[in-house]
Structures are given as C-alpha cells and as structure tokens.
Amino acid sequence: AQRVTQPEKLLSVFKGAPVELKCNYSYSGSPELFWYVQYSRQRLQLLLRHISRESIKGFTADLNKGETSFHLKKPFAQEEDSAMYYCALSGVNYGQNFVFGPGTRLSVLP
Amino acid sequence: ETGVTQSPTHLIKTRGQQVTLRCSSQSGHNTVSWYQQALGQGPQFIFQYYREEENGRGNFPPRFSGLQFPNYSSELNVNALELDDSALYLCASRSGPDRDTGELFFGEGSRLTVL
Numbered sequence: 001a002q003r004v005t006q007p008e009k010l011l012s013v014f015k016g017a018p019v020e021l022k023c024n025y026s027y028s029g030s031p032e033l034f035w036y037v038q039y040s041r042q043r044l045q046l047l048l049r050h051i052s053r054e055s056i057k058g059f060t061a062d063l064n065k066g067e068t069s070f071h072l073k074k075p076f077a078q079e080e081d082s083a084m085y086y087c088a089l090s091g092v093n094y095g096q097n098f099v100f101g102p103g104t105r106l107s108v109l110p
Numbered sequence: 111e112t113g114v115t116q117s118p119t120h121l122i123k124t125r126g127q128q129v130t131l132r133c134s135s136q137s138g139h140n141t142v143s144w145y146q147q148a149l150g151q152g153p154q155f156i157f158q159y160y161r162e163e164e165n166g167r168g169n170f171p172p173r174f175s176g177l178q179f180p181n182y183s184s185e186l187n188v189n190a191l192e193l194d195d196s197a198l199y200l201c202a203s204r205s206g207p208d209r210d211t212g213e214l215f216f217g218e219g220s221r222l223t224v225l
Contacts, residue, residue, distance in 0.1 A: 004152075032212055043114075044153070044200065044216040051212075086152050090212065095141055097166045098202075098214060100152035 002027050004087050004101035012107045013077050021072040021104050023061075023087030031089040033063055033070040036100070038084040047072075047085070057081070077108045113137065116201050116217035124225050128189045131220045133201030135182040139215070140206040142184045144176060147198040147219070159184060188222075196224045 003026045013019050025031065035047040048056045050063040050070060061072045070087060087101040113136035123129050135142050141160045145153035155168035159178035173189040182203070188195055198221050202214040 009150075034212070036214075043218045044202075044214075046213045049212055088152075095158065095160055095165060095207070097143060097155045097158055097168065098153075099155065100145075102150075102152045 002031075002089065002099045004089055004099050006085075006087055006101040006104045008104045009102070010105045010107065012109060014109050015079055016076050019074050019077045019081070019106065019108075021085050021087075021106065023070045023072065023101060025068050025070065025087070025089050027068075027089055027091075030092050032092055033061070034088045034090070034098075035059070035061055035070075035072050036086045036088055038086070040083070044086070077106075079108045079110060082106055082108045114201060114203055114215050114217040116199075116220050118220055119218065120221045120223075122223045122225060123191050125191055125193060127191050127224075128187065129191060129222060131186040131188075131199050131201075131222070133184045133186070133203075133217055135184065135201070135203035136205075136215055137182060138205060139182060139203035141204045142178055142182075143202050143204075143214070144184075144186045145200040145202065146170070146195075147200055149197070153200055156186065191224045193224050196222060198222075 005024045033050040037047040038044045059074045086103045088098045090098045115134045143158040144156040147153045158166040162178045175187045178184040198219040200219045201217045
C-alpha cells in the first residue's frame, strides 16, 4: 500500500539553525516524491520534486531508496520558512494519484 | 496565481443533506483531482478525472461522486452528509500528459461544516 509518514507534527528551530523535515514512504514500485508547502493564508503549492534535483529557497531533498526516505533540509532556516510542509508521492506514470503525508508545521523562531 | 478557483469558500450543511462543490481548473489542464483535508491531517485523495472520465479513486464511499466538464470545470457531490464529512475540500489540476511536469495546482478549498 502507498503510504507517507512524517513523524513530527511540529518542528521549532531558531533562525539560522539547520532544519530537517523527515519523510518516509512505502510504495510498491518507482515513486516520484514531492514536497508541498502551505504558507499562512496561501494555497498549497509545490516546493520541490526529487527528479528535478533543484534547490528551491535553499531547500534540498534527496531520495534514499534504501531507507525509503525523502527528508527536506535547509542549512540556515529563515523566519519566512515558517509554514506547513507536506511530503507526497505519486507513481511515475501520468495521472497517478498523489498520497500526502500528515504534514509538519515548521516554526522558525527569531 | 495558479488559476484554480473553487466555490463556495465556506458552507454549512446538516446531516443527511447533499452538497455540490465546484472547481474551475487552470486552462489546458486535463486532469483534476479532489482531496479531503480534515483538521490536522494531510490531503486525502478522493478521486481523479481525466478528460471527463474518472480514472482513479481513493478509499471513499460511493456517496462521494464527481463530474468533469469540457470547459475545465468539475464538481464534487456528496450525498447523505455525515458529521465526519466536515473538512476542507481541495481541488487540484495538472497539465495534460504531453506537457506534464507532475505538479499539482491547488485551489484554496471549500470548507464544509456538517452539523
């Protein structure tokens, strides 16, 4: 069965500190992994996807197939990073549905 | 601006009633999916439509049904409402297979309260 877990409901860090949001998944096949973010009073939007291997807003995420993980990392957190973060997976074929994790609320303290 | 709009933004119904939620997808997006997001949880997949046909369904009962129209609009219908149906309902669209980036574009959601 497809499943995404995010063990932390809330993560608080101080500005300038490193941050890591954990994501683990189970999927019988080759998944695509994504991080979606929801800032206050905004809609859910894509932050990054594993196949693009980009760094967006200083965030990176590496897909570890051995550990079935896709943790989101940023070396120096900023206050504007405070938001709700959702890890999600989808099958590689077009149109396959997404499975979202429960989300982690990141709070970056001044 | 993603171009996905949903209506209504908020509504209140009572148990046993029926509700229709509407979504207007971004132009050119052939696939639309609906999600239920209960308080404190991530979005849960309800179903997906591609070119007006359902092509995927999550673990939701048949009283959750949908339609997709040629003008990129779609509907989510829920019959015989239950208290547990209270949630934020999200619509998301994505581009057609020839231009797919894998990205979902979300609307702001319709918040349904069932009393």
